Amino acid sequence: LVNAFASTCQMDGAVVARAQAYDAERELPFAVLGELVKQLAQQRAIGSADPEALSELTRITPEILRAFPGVPKPMEWSPELMPLRLADAFLKTMAAAAVDSPVLLVVDDIHAADYASIAILHTVARKLTEGRFLLVFAGRISELRLSSAAEALTSDETLAGLITCQLDVLSNESGEKLVRKLVVASKQGAAPIERILKAARGNPLAIELLTREWMAHGSTSLLIDLEALDTQPAARLGIPRAIATVFERQSRRLDAIARAVLDTAAVLGRRLSATELYRASDVTPGQAAEALSRLRDDGFLREVRGDLEFRNELIRAQAYYAVAAPIRQNLHARVADFLCQRQLSGDVSSLEIGWQYLRGALPRMASPFAVSGAEEALAAGAPAEAQQILEALLSYQIEEALRQRLEFLLAKALLDRSNASRAMPLLEVLLQSHSLALRDRAEVTRLVSNAQFLLAKSPGSLRIAAAKTSLEAAQQTGDAELLLKALLEYARACKSLGNHEGIRQTRCETARIIDAGSQTPSAYLTIAYCDFYTYEIHSALTSLQRAAQLSSRDLAQLVYVNTGIGTCYFNLCSFSEALAYLRKGLAIAERIGDDSMASRILSNLTLVSTTLGRYEEAIQLGCHSIELGKRSISQPELVTAYAVPL
Numbered sequence: 106l107v108n109a110f111a112s113t114c115q116m117d118g119a120v121v122a123r124a125q126a127y128d129a130e131r132e133l134p135f136a137v138l139g140e141l142v143k144q145l146a147q148q149r150a151i152g153s154a155d156p157e158a159l160s161e162l163t164r165i166t167p168e169i170l171r172a173f174p175g176v177p178k179p180m181e182w183s184p185e186l187m188p189l190r191l192a193d194a195f196l197k198t199m200a201a202a203a204v205d206s207p208v209l210l211v212v213d214d215i216h217a218a219d220y221a222s223i224a225i226l227h228t229v230a231r232k233l234t235e236g237r238f239l240l241v242f243a244g245r246i247s248e249l250r251l252s253s254a255a256e257a258l259t260s261d262e263t264l265a266g267l268i269t270c271q272l273d274v275l276s277n278e279s280g281e282k283l284v285r286k287l288v289v290a291s292k293q294g295a296a297p298i299e300r301i302l303k304a305a306r307g308n309p310l311a312i313e314l315l316t317r318e319w320m321a322h323g324s325t326s327l328l329i330d331l332e333a334l335d336t337q338p339a340a341r342l343g344i345p346r347a348i349a350t351v352f353e354r355q356s357r358r359l360d361a362i363a364r365a366v367l368d369t370a371a372v373l374g375r376r377l378s379a380t381e382l383y384r385a386s387d388v389t390p391g392q393a394a395e396a397l398s399r400l401r402d403d404g405f406l407r408e409v410r411g412d413l414e415f416r417n418e419l420i421r422a423q424a425y426y427a428v429a430a431p432i433r434q435n436l437h438a439r440v441a442d443f444l445c446q447r448q449l450s451g452d453v454s455s456l457e458i459g460w461q462y463l464r465g466a467l468p469r470m471a472s473p474f475a476v477s478g479a480e481e482a483l484a485a486g487a488p489a490e491a492q493q494i495l496e497a498l499l500s501y502q503i504e505e506a507l508r509q510r511l512e513f514l515l516a517k518a519l520l521d522r523s524n525a526s527r528a529m530p531l532l533e534v535l536l537q538s539h540s541l542a543l544r545d546r547a548e549v550t551r552l553v554s555n556a557q558f559l560l561a562k563s564p565g566s567l568r569i570a571a572a573k574t575s576l577e578a579a580q581q582t583g584d585a586e587l588l589l590k591a592l593l594e595y596a597r598a599c600k601s602l603g604n605h606e607g608i609r610q611t612r613c614e615t616a617r618i619i620d621a622g623s624q625t626p627s628a629y630l631t632i633a634y635c636d637f638y639t640y641e642i643h644s645a646l647t648s649l650q651r652a653a654q655l656s657s658r659d660l661a662q663l664v665y666v667n668t669g670i671g672t673c674y675f676n677l678c679s680f681s682e683a684l685a686y687l688r689k690g691l692a693i694a695e696r697i698g699d700d701s702m703a704s705r706i707l708s709n710l711t712l713v714s715t716t717l718g719r720y721e722e723a724i725q726l727g728c729h730s731i732e733l734g735k736r737s738i739s740q741p742e743l744v745t746a747y748a749v750p751l
Contacts, residue, residue: 107243119207120150126218137222139165146172154201161194192225207237215242216255223254247404274307287316304331304418311417331418335374344423352423366396371424372436378413385439438465468501479514486660488521489698521661523701525559547578554594572598589627596634608635626656646673664694704734
């Protein structure tokens with residue numbers, strides 16, 4: 106931002122000199138001042154200054170003699186007077202230069218500048234009150250107070266022209282514009298803008314680093330490792346040097362308690378404000394509160410809507426990996442123990458406890474929490490979260506009974522994300538097991554039927570056979586909800602074969618279950634599916650709207666419901682409503698990570714845009730549908746995305 110401002114001033118005729126201060130040069134007197142004078146001399150901007158003043162400035166840069174060969178040799182003075190002579194010479198030189206043209210001096214990272222340069226710049230700022238002269242100092246607020254000279258300069262209320270401008274983090278809109286500008290020439294495809302902004306939290310440097318790193322490495326970029334901090338952290342992480350340097354410099358100044366709190370905060374993540382959890386590091390809540398305040402003042406943390414969080418995930422990652430791996434595992438295990446004590450209060454999920462135990466290398470302790478957490482996630486329509494912890498736990502050596510339960514839940518999670526190719530091998534193994542309960546076997550057969558529908562290569566006869574087996578198994582259990590889901594699978598199989606009688610029988614059976622008192626989303630979704638097949642669009646729409654009212658938690662089901670409503674509106678030529686519901690379904694599909702379903706919804710949106718004559722938009726939607734469909738080759742309607750834009 107400062108560079109852009111300086112460039113604009115230079116284009117308008119100003120003389121601009123810019124110096125970058127470095128911590129390594131802080132003990133080198135007049136390093137920053139010498140760089141400023143050097144640049145002014147190279148631009149021939151100080152030629153009208155008093156020769157005696159220029160003579161004094163040759164002590165800090167030889168560029169004066171190269172630019173102005175006639176400058177006399179400086180007189181010898183005692184060491185005590187040298188700073189005063191240099192300050193007076195610099196003041197006279199700047200005053201003379203400002204007569205000919207405006208002068209802009211910029212010092213970046215003023216907190217790292219040497220004290221001698223800061224003292225002279227402070228003198229100039231106090232005495233040059235008139236003329237076309239501007240000083241711009243950029244620095245980190247958290248580090249200014251660590252440099253007494255820099256803090257005195259930037260907080261001197263006697264400077265009449267002093268204006269302090271504290272820059273906030275970028276808004277999401279500005280951050281998105283920055284990412285799009287950086288990736289405009291990238292060949293990696295659509296940038297994960299939302300994920301980059303979430304990790305960077307508005308920090309422009311972090312946004313640029315993460316974006317450029319993603320452009321260079323794509324799916325193996327640092328962003329993936331940052332997102333895994335709360336689940337499966339990588340063994341090691343290559344933090345960009347610009348972030349690592351700042352972290353190392355600031356963390357060295359922390360006392361033992363503050364450093365322990367920082368280490369634990371990196372492990373806690375979003376719960377870093379819970380001071381009682383710092384007992385995992387033997388730090389009392391009072392000590393934790395005091396240390397967290399200091400970490401906020403030092404720039405490690407920031408306050409957002411009354412809560413604390415790391416300024417960005419890069420800083421958290423640096424703090425996390427600065428802790429030795431065995432110590433990290435011990436911290437995770439102890440945090441999990443404390444979270445177990447809080448679970449009764451209802452603000453701690455089983456998934457969170459399970460992940461803490463897993464990161465603490467305690468899979469046996471994690472197992473019950475992983476199973477219950479995965480079941481809760483599947484019930485709430487969050488299959489991606491369930492899949493992640495189930496796959497992590499299955500990588501360990503565990504008992505056969507537990508493995509069977511985990512594989513069953515994993516198959517459900519995979520099918521909720523339309524990943525039939527990975528779910529099918531798990532289901533085939535489960536079907537061969539003799540220890541499955543009657544209801545579990547019925548559920549497995551239903552999942553097999555669902556997988557056969559998604560696997561477009563499966564023969565129609567195989568699909569209908571799987572659907573019938575699923576229906577018969579569900580009828581044996583007497584479970585109405587399971588029977589309704591099996592009926593829906595049977596209806597889908599009948600549709601693929603054009604079996605009108607099967608569709609009719611399915612609708613009649615489902616209507617009988619509703620009349621018997623079942624008011625579940627699955628019942629109305631099945632009725633809607635059958636009605637849509639027979640082109641009873643208004644009836645199908647009414648059933649889907651009823652299903653939407655009943656299905657408030659299951660996101661995977663809501664994807665189908667909203668997509669169905671949008672499709673009904675499209676067939677009724679209500680295009681604005683169709684677009685609204687299809688986009689709503691797309692947002693949920695993207696949220697739960699169902700690329701196959703998202704591809705199908707985008708295909709429907711492509712058809713709507715084509716019908717409305719929005720051909721450029723239709724082509725973009727179709728291309729996006731194809732891109733997602735390629736990630737999930739079992740997408741049964743991928744050909745539509747290829748055909749419609751043409």
